[in-house]
Amino acid sequence: MYLGLDLGTSGVKALLIDGDQRPVASGHGDLDVSRPHPGWSEQDPADWLEACERAIGELKSSHPKELAAVKGIGLSGQMHGATLLDRDDRVLRPCILWNDVRSHAEAASLDADPHFRRITGNIVFPGFTAPKLVWVKANELEIFARIAKVLLPKDYLRLWLSGERMSEMSDSAGTSWLDVGKRRWSGELLAATGLDESRMPALVEGTEQAGALRAELASKWGMQAGIPIAGGAGDNAASACGMGTVGEGHAFVSLGTSGVLFAANEAYLPNPASAVHTFCHALPQTWHQMGVILSATDSLNWLAGITDRKAAELTAELGDDLRAPSGLTFLPYLSGERTPYNDATIRGVFAGLAHESGRAALTQAVLEGVAFAFRDSLEALASAGTRLERVTAIGGGSRSLYWLKAIATALGIPVDVPADGDFGAAFGAARLGLIAATGADPRTICTPPATSATTEPDAALAQAYADAYRRYRALYPAIKGVTA
Incomplete structure (x- = not known):
């Protein structure tokens, strides 16, 4: 048996698989997000540990023998979070999360230094880790002075599980401190934020061992002490490993809280100007590119909240047959946007509202707006040298056939x-x-699943969608500067 632990924004998932990679059982522990000020997003790392305890506790209750047979553990987690520890590994403040935009000015200042884009291959986005530390230094100097280690969220779980302060390439690539091409920390970039490599975790590849399960926790859960813990991956790279998206030309579109258009690469292909993320993959000497939108299913969930309906009820009102765009346009910038604009202050809008714009019309516009945001990412990937011929859909939003048709078109x-x-x-x-745990060839393990269905673009609506996308693209410059 093998155990995967995924620390997400809304919860921790624990998944058991057998030696043939068949899922056996899963457990879950919920998490909440604190938003003490506009644009802030935080979590207490102690809550991660409690959620992980609940998730593994469910497995112990339902499948104790299988849990006892675990031979290896892998970690995945939400990226970019700044988890700050003192020399005794005590948490100094709540973790500043990936979708926190308080450090947008600091990010812009770092991005103005050409060394950051040259070394990391990426824009310094407000959600990345480095600008968060600059914000802490400017606003919480006493805390900054006590920082002994900066860990990413999943790596704080590793510290608890194993006592090791370690990370891996895919997650660390999202900090703005990693030399992504050379797969190592950059002393130059760390120094630019008042830090040095001594405050960073040691680095391994995601497929390598990075710690072993502590005896205390092993005894509590009925597991073997010393089970190897893999380096693991940031959440998107981990999803790619789960989907078998590890070879050149393989891609997926993720309809989760945020949205990702992810493409695997055999070479390092940076193009920061496109606002595409170019990160290390979890497998050695592989990389990936991502277009990222901040509010994918979050946009539909927002509409569900204000209409007092469940998200599934809203999409069900549309049926399965794709409709022509109505002229009502939605920009899904509820918390700013990454690809292609890198704009933390822009906010979402509906344009073209009329008396006849009922709930179904709003839902249709939201689904189309997210689909067009993915089109922005597709165009950005193309400008960065990656052209996609097809994608695989994952995430909760992929259960909506209507949404899949809108995205394909x-x-x-x-x-x-x-x-x-x-x-x-x-x-x-x-x-x-x-x-x-086994030393198996990563590419023989990380294979893609069978395809159950394919949604083709609707040729009859291709022109209508192209016209609607042009309207969508024209809106951002029209509202820039008036929605902040």
């Missing part, structure tokens, strides 16, 4: 849906745990 490429199964970040983490 907006992108102009087929969208595959995997066969029933659990192929997300926790599954990818479990695969990495298997690889670290």
Whole structure:
């Protein structure tokens, strides 16, 4: 048996798989997000540990023998979070999360230094870790002075599980401190934020061992002490391992809280000007590119909240047959946007509202707006040298056939849906745990699932969608500067 632990924004998932990579059982622990000020997003790392305890506790209750048979553990987690520890490994303040935009001015200042883009291959986005530390230095100097280690969220779980202060390439690539091409910390970039390598965790590849399970926790859960813990991956790279998106030309579109258009690469292909993320993959000497939108299913969930309906009820009102865009346009910038604008202050809008714009019209516009945001990412990937011929859809939003049709038509490429199964970040983490424990060839383990269905672009609506996308693109410059 192998255990994957995925620390997400809304909860921790624990997934057991057997030696044939078949999911056996899962457990879950919920998490909340604190938003003490506009633009802030924080969590107490102690809550991560409690959620992990609940998730593994469910497995112990339901599948104790299988849990006892675990031979390897893999970790996945939300990226970019600044978890600050003192020399005794005590947390100094709540973790500043990936979707916190308080440090947008600091990010812009770092990004103005050409060394950051040259060394990391990326824009310094407000959600990345380095500008958060600059904000802490400017606003919480006493805390900054006591920092002994900066860990990413999943690596704080590792510290608890194993006592090791370690990380891996895919997650660390999202800090703005990693030399992404050379796969090592950059002393130059750390110094630019008042830090040095002594305050960073040691680095391994995601497939390598990075710690072993402590005896105290092993005894509590009925597991073996010393089980190897893999380096693991940031959540998107872990999902890619679960989906088998590890080879050149493989890609997926993730409809989760945020949205990701993810493409695997055999070479390092940076193009910061496109606002595409170029990160290390979890497998050695592989990289990936991502277009990232901050509010994907979050946009539909927002509409569900204000209309007092469940998200599934809203999409069900549309049926399964794709409709022509109505002229009502939605920009899904509820908390700013990354690709292609890198704009933390822009906010979402509806344009073209009329008396006849009922709930179904608003829902349709939201689904189309997110689909067009993915089109922005597709165009950005193309400008960075990656052209996609098809994608596989994952995430909760992929359960909506209407949304899949809208995305396929907006992108102009087929969208595959995997066969029933659990192929997300926790599954990818479990695969990495298997690889670290057995030394198996990563590419023979990280294979894609079978495809259960393919959604083709609707040729009859291609022109209508192209016209609607042009309206969508024209809105951002029109509202820039008046929605902050």
